[in-house]
Amino acid sequence: MTADFQRPLRLGMVGGGEGAYIGNIHRISARFDGAFQLVAGAFDADAARGHRFAATQGIDPARSYDDFKAMIAAENDREDRIDVVAICTPNHTHYPIAKAFLEAGYEVICEKPLTNTLEDAIALEQLVRETGRFMGVTYTYSGYPMVHEAREMVAAGKLGAIRVVQVEYPLEWMATAIEAAGNVQAAWRTDPKRSGRGGSVGDIGTHAYHLAGFVTGLKLEALTADLASFVEGRVLDDNAHVLLRYEGGARGLLWSSQVALGSSNGIRLRVFGEKGGLTWFQEQPNELIFSPLFGRTETIKRGADDLSEAAKVRTRTPPGHPEGYLEAFANLYRGFAEAIRARREGREATAIGLNVPTAYDGLKGVAFVDAVVDSAEAEGQPWLKPYAV
Ligand code: NAI
Numbered sequence: 001m002t003a004d005f006q007r008p009l010r011l012g013m014v015g016g017g018e019g020a021y022i023g024n025i026h027r028i029s030a031r032f033d034g035a036f037q038l039v040a041g042a043f044d045a046d047a048a049r050g051h052r053f054a055a056t057q058g059i060d061p062a063r064s065y066d067d068f069k070a071m072i073a074a075e076n077d078r079e080d081r082i083d084v085v086a087i088c089t090p091n092h093t094h095y096p097i098a099k100a101f102l103e104a105g106y107e108v109i110c111e112k113p114l115t116n117t118l119e120d121a122i123a124l125e126q127l128v129r130e131t132g133r134f135m136g137v138t139y140t141y142s143g144y145p146m147v148h149e150a151r152e153m154v155a156a157g158k159l160g161a162i163r164v165v166q167v168e169y170p171l172e173w174m175a176t177a178i179e180a181a182g183n184v185q186a187a188w189r190t191d192p193k194r195s196g197r198g199g200s201v202g203d204i205g206t207h208a209y210h211l212a213g214f215v216t217g218l219k220l221e222a223l224t225a226d227l228a229s230f231v232e233g234r235v236l237d238d239n240a241h242v243l244l245r246y247e248g249g250a251r252g253l254l255w256s257s258q259v260a261l262g263s264s265n266g267i268r269l270r271v272f273g274e275k276g277g278l279t280w281f282q283e284q285p286n287e288l289i290f291s292p293l294f295g296r297t298e299t300i301k302r303g304a305d306d307l308s309e310a311a312k313v314r315t316r317t318p319p320g321h322p323e324g325y326l327e328a329f330a331n332l333y334r335g336f337a338e339a340i341r342a343r344r345e346g347r348e349a350t351a352i353g354l355n356v357p358t359a360y361d362g363l364k365g366v367a368f369v370d371a372v373v374d375s376a377e378a379e380g381q382p383w384l385k386p387y388a389v
Contacts (some may be wrong), residue, residue: 015089017044032330033338114362116196137362143328145314152308159273163254170260199236205256297307
């Protein structure tokens with residue numbers, strides 16, 4: 001018989017039903033390396049739709065639930081209860097769902113932004129520590145091998161002391177009022193009750209903020225922000241410019257936009273130090289551009305023999321075979337599985353389970369959004385220090 005620790009972790013999902021976006025990416029990622037098996041779910045805000053969807057996914061009808069509360073109650077009574085729940089619902093539901101699963105003893109994988117309010121994010125992060133459960137937050141771009149390589153290069157001092165950080169996440173899909181024309185995803189993203197205080201800054205600025213901090217290791221000291229809502233009738237920002245001052249003197253500029261025509265998920269990070277500069281761009285994710293002081297600019301390719309262990313363990317195919325978004329997301333899932341197993345087995349995690357994004361990173365993202373909105377709303381756009389950073 002297979003020892004218990006070798007079996008795939010049993011995964012439940014909340015949200016991610018028919019027509020939803022990110023739930024499918026979670027399902028693909030969970031299956032990618034065989035570390036998880038999706039066995040249960042409350043897939044939709046509409047229970048009947050959720051049950052219909054569950055049937056298309058091969059879920060035992062007994063484990064397709066009307067809602068997350070029914071899921072917890074029923075799973076609690078099962079010997080083969082789920083180990084982990086993935087929360088793939090709009091932002092305002094993350095807190096109550098994550099809280100309920102943590103309190104019932106489950107491990108959690110949750111979408112970003114972690115919560116709608118800073119207060120809830122603080123409480124959730126505290127609950128994770130109190131319960132001793134694992135909570136991963138899907139900051140997608142920290143799953144890329146070349147992002148890990150960049151991080152290792154900065155940590156090894158190849159760029160010297162960091163001076164300038166430029167990070168941007170421009171999108172074009174919300175350049176018109178598609179929320180008023182029936183687009184479900186845009187509807188909740190533009191509604192403060194469901195999205196939180198941030199528009200573009202909460203939805204994609206949090207990704208950019210995490211990416212910049214992840215690669216540079218820099219801690220934010222203060223920020224000042226300018227938010228705009230270009231599309232008529234929109235109350236949340238669809239464009240954000242944020243100036244960042246990091247501890248130690250480095251300066252940063254973060255741009256998130258939902259109205260940048262011609263841009264589709266073009267998240268890009270540039271880091272400039274005293275000894276070199278680095279660029280990573282999601283549309284060429286297998287490459288890292290490095291320019292050493294007085295040296296030639298080189299393109300570092302995924303799969304090269306001399307890359308760091310952190311990059312190598314996140315690489316599945318030889319150089320030249322493109323890897324991308326799905327592999328990066330799957331790397332997060334593989335990392336979460338390893339982090340959970342290591343904790344359960346009382347050992348150190350192997351490389352894939354290290355530096356995975358957690359509830360603390362989720363809290364930092366919400367604190368960032370909160371400070372950005374406070375700064376933009378205040379007269380004179382003051383420099384503010386975000387909570388917990
Ligand atoms: P969506 O609107 O496409 O899907 C949401 C799904 O959740 C729907 O199936 C809906 O019926 C279901 N749902 C809503 N309330 C529910 C409840 N109480 N119980 C059960 N199901 C419920 O939304 P999308 O675009 O997939 O975003 C979901 C979350 O993922 C958001 O927090 C968003 O910020 C995040 N996201 C993260 C990305 C990443 O790169 N990590 C990319 C896109 C979204």
